[in-house]
Amino acid sequence: AFSSAAWAQFRVEVTGVGMTQLPVLVTPFKGEAQAPQKIASIVQANLSRTGQFKPLPTGSLALDEMSRPDWAALRSLSAEALLAGSVTRLADGRFDVRARLWDAVKGEPKADFKDTVGAADLRLSAHRLSDWVYQQLTGTPGVFTSRIAYVTKSSGRYSLWVADSDGEGARSAITSPEPIISPSWSPNGAQLAYVSFENRKPVVYVHELATGQRREVANFKGSNSAPAWAPDGRSIVATLSRDGGSQLWRVGLNGGEPQRLTTGSINTEPAFSPDGQTLFFVSDRGGNPQIYKMPAQGGPAERVTFSGTYNISPAISPDGRWLAYVSRMGPGFKLHLMDLTSGQVTALTDTAFDERPSFAPNSRLLVYATQQGGEALMTTTLDGRVKARLAGQGGDLREPHWGPGRP
Numbered sequence: 001a002f003s004s005a006a007w008a009q010f011r012v013e014v015t016g017v018g019m020t021q022l023p024v025l026v027t028p029f030k031g032e033a034q035a036p037q038k039i040a041s042i043v044q045a046n047l048s049r050t051g052q053f054k055p056l057p058t059g060s061l062a063l064d065e066m067s068r069p070d071w072a073a074l075r076s077l078s079a080e081a082l083l084a085g086s087v088t089r090l091a092d093g094r095f096d097v098r099a100r101l102w103d104a105v106k107g108e109p110k111a112d113f114k115d116t117v118g119a120a121d122l123r124l125s126a127h128r129l130s131d132w133v134y135q136q137l138t139g140t141p142g143v144f145t146s147r148i149a150y151v152t153k154s155s156g157r158y159s160l161w162v163a164d165s166d167g168e169g170a171r172s173a174i175t176s177p178e179p180i181i182s183p184s185w186s187p188n189g190a191q192l193a194y195v196s197f198e199n200r201k202p203v204v205y206v207h208e209l210a211t212g213q214r215r216e217v218a219n220f221k222g223s224n225s226a227p228a229w230a231p232d233g234r235s236i237v238a239t240l241s242r243d244g245g246s247q248l249w250r251v252g253l254n255g256g257e258p259q260r261l262t263t264g265s266i267n268t269e270p271a272f273s274p275d276g277q278t279l280f281f282v283s284d285r286g287g288n289p290q291i292y293k294m295p296a297q298g299g300p301a302e303r304v305t306f307s308g309t310y311n312i313s314p315a316i317s318p319d320g321r322w323l324a325y326v327s328r329m330g331p332g333f334k335l336h337l338m339d340l341t342s343g344q345v346t347a348l349t350d351t352a353f354d355e356r357p358s359f360a361p362n363s364r365l366l367v368y369a370t371q372q373g374g375e376a377l378m379t380t381t382l383d384g385r386v387k388a389r390l391a392g393q394g395g396d397l398r399e400p401h402w403g404p405g406r407p
Contacts, residue, residue, distance in 0.1 A: 020052075021051070021052060021053055021054035022052060022053050022054065022080055022081060022137060023053075023054045023056055023077075023078050023079050023080050023081075024047060024053045024054065024055055024056065024079070024080070024081045024082075024083065024137070025055075025056045025058060025061075025074065025077060025079040025081070025082045025083070025104070026040050026043055026044045026047070026055060026058070026083045026084075027040060027058050027061050027062070027063045027082070027083070027084045028040045028058065028062070029064070029084070029085045029086055029087050029097075029099070030062075030063075030064035030085070030086040030087070031086050031087045031088055031089075032086075032087045034087075034089065035087045035089070035095060035119075035122060036119050036122055037122040037123050037126060039085070039087055039097060039122070039125070039126045039129065040083075040085075042123065042126035042127070042130070042166070043083065043126055043129055043130045043133065045166060046126075046127065046130035046134075046142075046144045046165075046166060047130065047133065047134065048388075049166070049365070049379060049386070049388045050134070050364065050365065050381070050386075051381040051383075051385060051386030052138065053137075056077050056078070056079055063082075063084035064084055064085060064086040064098075065084055065085045065086060065098045065099055065100035065112065066100075067084060069082060069084075069102060069104075069107075071104065071107040074104050075104065075105075079104040080103075080104050080105050081101065081102065081103065081104055081110075081137060082101070082102040082104045083099060083100070083101050083102075083133060084099065084100060084102075085097065085098050085099030085100065085113070085129075086098050086099075087122075090116070093118070093119065094116055094117060094118050094119075095116070095117055095118070095119065095122055095125075096114075096115075096116050097113075097114070097115045097116070097117065097122075097125045097126075097129065098112070098113065098114050099112070099113040099114075099129055100112050100113070101113070101133060101136055101137075110136060111132075111136050113129055113132050113133075115128055115129070123164060123168060123169060124145065124164075124406070127144040127145045127164065127165065127166075128144075128145055130142055130144040131143070131144050131145055131405070140362055140364065141361070141362050141405070142362065143165055143360040143361050143362050143364070143365065143402075143405060144164075144165050144166070145165070145405045145406045146165045146189075146360065146361050146402060146403055146404060146405045146406065147162055147163060147164060147165060147189070147403045147406070148162075148163050148164075148165060148167070148367055148377075148400055148401070148402050148403065149161065149162050149163075149173075149183040149185060149192055149400070149401045149403060150163070150183070150369070150377060150397055150398065150399055150400040150401070151180050151181065151183065151397075151398050151399040152395035152396060152397055152398070153179075153395050153396045153398070154395025154396070155395075156177060157175055157176065157177055158175065158176050158177070158178065158179050158180040159172050159174070159175045159176075159180070159395075160172070160173045160174045160175075160180050160183055160192070160194060160207075161173065162192075162209065162403075165360075165402075166390075167377070167390040173192065173207055173209065173212070174196075174207065174214075176196060176197075176198050177198075178196065178197040178198045178200075179196075179197045180194055180195070180196050180197075181194070181195045181202075181225070181399055182194055182195045182225060182226055182227060182399060183399060183401050184227050184228055184229055184236075184401055185229070185401055185402075185403035185404065186206075186229050186233055187229055187231055187232070187233045187404065188233060188404065189209075189403050189404040189405075189406065190208065190209060190210065191206050191207060191208055191209065192206070192207045192209065193205065193206050193207075193217070193227040193229060193236055194207065194227070195224070195225050195226070195227065199219075201222075201223065201224075202223050202224050202225045203216055203218065203219045203224050204216070204217050204218035204219070204224045204225070204227045204236070204238050204251075205217065206236075206253065217236065217251055217253060218236075218238050218240065218249075218251050218258075220240055220242040220258075221241075221242045222240065222241035222242050222244075223239070223240070223241040223246065224238060224239075224240055225238065225239045225240075225268070226238055226239040226268050226269050226270060228270040228271055228272055229272070230250075230272060230276055230296070231272055231274060231275070231276040232276060233253075234252065234253060234254070235250050235251060235252045235253055236250075236251050236253065237249065237250050237251070237261065237270040237272070237279060237296075238251055238270070239267070239268040239269070239270070240258070243260070245264075245265075245266065246266045246267060246268050247260060247261070247262045247263065247267050248260075248261040248262045248267050248268070248270050248279070248281060249261060250297075259297075259298075260298075261279070261294075261297070261298040262281075262283075262294075262298070262301075264285065265283050265284050265285035266283065266284045267281055267282070267283045267285075268281065268282050268283075269281055269282040269312060269313060269314060271314045271315055271316050272296065272316065273293075273296075273316055273320055274316065274317075274318050274319070274320045275320070276296055277295065277296055278293050278294070278295065278296055279293065279294055279295070279296045280292070280293045280304065280314040280316060280323065281293075281294075281314070282311070282312050282313075282314065283301070285301075286303065288309045288310055289310050289311060289312050290303055290304075290305050290306075290311050291303075291304045291305040291311050291312075291314045291323070291325055292304060304323065304338070304340075305325065305327075305338070305345075307327070307345050308327040308328060308329065308336075309328065310327065310328035311325050311326070311327045311328075311336075312325065312326050312327075313325055313326040313355065313356050313357060315356075315357045315358050315359055315366075316359070317359045317363035318359060318361055318362070318363050319363040320340070321339065321340060321341065321363065322337055322338065322339065322340065322359070322363065322382065323337070323338040323340055324336070324337050324338075324348075324357035324358075324359065324366055324368075325338070325357065326354055326355060326356070326357065327347075329347075331352070332351075332352030332353060333352070333353055333354055333355065334347055334348075334349050334350075334351065334352070334354055335347070335348045335349045335351075335354040335357055335366070335368055335370075335380070336348065337366075337382060337384075346383075346384065347384070348366070348380055348382075348383075348384035349368075349370070349380070349384065349387075351370045351371065351372050352371065353370060353371040354368050354369070354370045355368065355369045355370070355398065355399075356368060356369055356398070356399055356400060356401075358400055358401045358402040359402060360379075360402050361402070361403075361404050361405050363382075364381070364382065365379050365380065365381060365382070366379065366380050366382070367379050367390075367400045367402050368380070368400065369397060369398045369399065369400055372389070374396075375395075375396035375397045375398060376389055376390065376397055377389075377390040377397050377400050378390065
């Protein structure tokens with residue numbers, strides 16, 4: 001189902017400083033020099049991207065999960081948390097990953113971690129460990145085991161990729177000489193909906209990641225685009241022009257006649273609220289593209305965005321608190337964030353051509369595409385202070401969508 005490509009992987013460059021950062025010391029894991037992956041480096045990079053932690057240099061410090069740390073020396077480094085561990089190759093070829101997290105202020109162990117995986121899953125184990133550390137230190141689930149889908153254009157060919165949350169391990173789900181747009185993760189992370197122009201018109205497909213099998217779910221007269229999964233995974237809402245004009249329709253994945261949800265004007269780019277009760281979407285019914293919301297089964301629409309004359313690409317955070325979108329500011333397009341309770345809007349970027357924001361599963365980070373020395377994917381904290389550039393090679397990077405976590 002997948003073909004790997006080293007050039008599609010990213011290098012992570014973190015810039016900016018958060019308001020408060022917890023100083024964390026992650027020491028090299030005992031035995032990881034003989035393992036295919038450097039567990040400690042992966043964990044440290046993951047924590048850095050969140051903007052909530054300040055990784056500390058380890059120097060020549062050598063510890064594992066059974067060590068007795070020298071707390072006086074560690075306090076001189078201002079460490080508040082310490083992570084150390086080991087990676088051991090077992091007789092059957094698998095790897096035993098163990099770690100201990102200490103409260104460096106109190107000088108006592110906080111919790112222990114254990115995982116046993118094959119060599120191919122060592123990166124996934126490092127992401128599991130990162131999620132565990134993040135949860136222990138913040139009380140909030142981590143997102144490092146989740147994946148990101150995105151599209152590249154290179155040498156006239158389009159590819160749909162699936163990568164780890166840090167951009168590594170990118171694999172191609174499908175490649176085509178015709179455009180591929182709008183990848184959208186299913187709620188369970190097993191499928192991707194996307195739009196392909198391979199039939200010389202936009203058609204919505206659903207792709208099974210485990211098998212590579214796919215099927216048409218919206219191939220009606222005219223254009224079929226912008227699929228958004230309902231939270232229950234049983235249907236999608238897409239923009240169809242089957243009856244003239246671009247309107248929102250609910251399409252059941254098990255067949256049946258689609259249900260029309262909007263009339264008049266141009267209505268597109270649907271996005272569900274987490275509870276599935278509300279649809280956010282873009283409409284020009286007021287003269288310019290703005291973001292509106294309405295009941296998910298159709299009904300009266302209410303305008304949501306009022307600042308700016310051109311607002312598109314709505315994304316709702318999984319906790320239902322935030323709306324991310326792209327707003328035209330002068331000649332450019334910038335990423336904005338709205339608090340849906342207060343209506344307060346914050347500009348998150350100083351770049352000029354941002355597109356398609358998508359929230360991490362824990363609502364703490366956003367991924368988006370932008371032009372910054374070429375096409376690139378970026379993550380940003382919700383205050384815009386800490387950004388990580390996911391710099392790819394071999395093509396333009398666009399259309400990111402952040403998927404759910406994995407076990």
